[in-house]
Amino acid sequence: MTADGAFTYDGGKVAPGERQNLRYRVSETYFGDPVRIPVTVINGERPGPTMFLSAAAHGDELNGIAVVRSVAYDWDLATLAGTIVCLPVLNVPGFLTQQRYLPIYDRDLNRSFPGDPTSTSAKRMAHAIFRNFVEPCDLGIDFHTSTRGRTNTLHVRADVDQPAVSRLAHAFGSSVIVDGAGSDGTLRGEATRTGVPTVTIEMGEAHRFERPLIDDALAGVRSVFAEYGLWDRTQSQVRWPGWRTVVTEKTWIRADAGGIVDMHYDRGDVIQEGERLCTITDPFKDDGTPVEAPFTGVLLGVLENPVVYPGNPICHLAEIDEETAQIVGRRAPDR
């Protein structure tokens, strides 16, 4: 930010009251043509924090793209106090090929931050993004989905030991916060380490637009807008999700038998210790192998492609206490 309140990046400037759609060059193709990411910067008339909203660091994770585009192009931002930097598709080569990683040597863009202008192609791309559109911000939200073949209930991942990050994580107003620092090279981890408190939102599965989750995430962003004063309280309020749990322990329940999985619960469900999560069946549908919940928890993620070898993950279970389990109630099994 300059003294006159303008947002600046390499080669450009967005003054207060201005909106700019730009295609920012982050690399070049084999033909030497530019690889450009779409960026929308909206600088409000009134001063306030600068926040980035990013999606598709993994190229096939679409839900977040819908969230970021909605904020940038559907919302009435006339009264915005502050600046939002919208990055709907970070991994353009992955998006074009609808795959998770950068097609170039299968690099993970979300392990390449903060980047390096003299290193690998992935790190050069990450550097161009990070330096221009992440570092200048005061806070950020990076949207993800589960890996292909699995699906996640909507939850926040954040390093809640850091007060500034905890504030943002709670402001989003989702029921489940998974606490952790974030691996090296992730946008969330590196932005936070650089002094830009950032959280990840996990929501749904790859290759889909899931409207209920997108609407829920938009309500979360509205809530963040209220917490940080980007909108005044007549436009949005900080939301309370009805119940909340902050978990550090999350466990992948793995199959001990190969087979076809008959899941008895869905993402977001609460399951009591000892209840049957799923049954692994053989081709003849004989008895089947029951898989029980080792503790009471909420199902953060489940298999979408319901076939397993021994050792494959079936679901991601986060432990919750009995009181929380009572509040949430539980849905009937065998739906």
Ligand SMILES: [Zn+2]
């Ligand atoms: Zn992802």
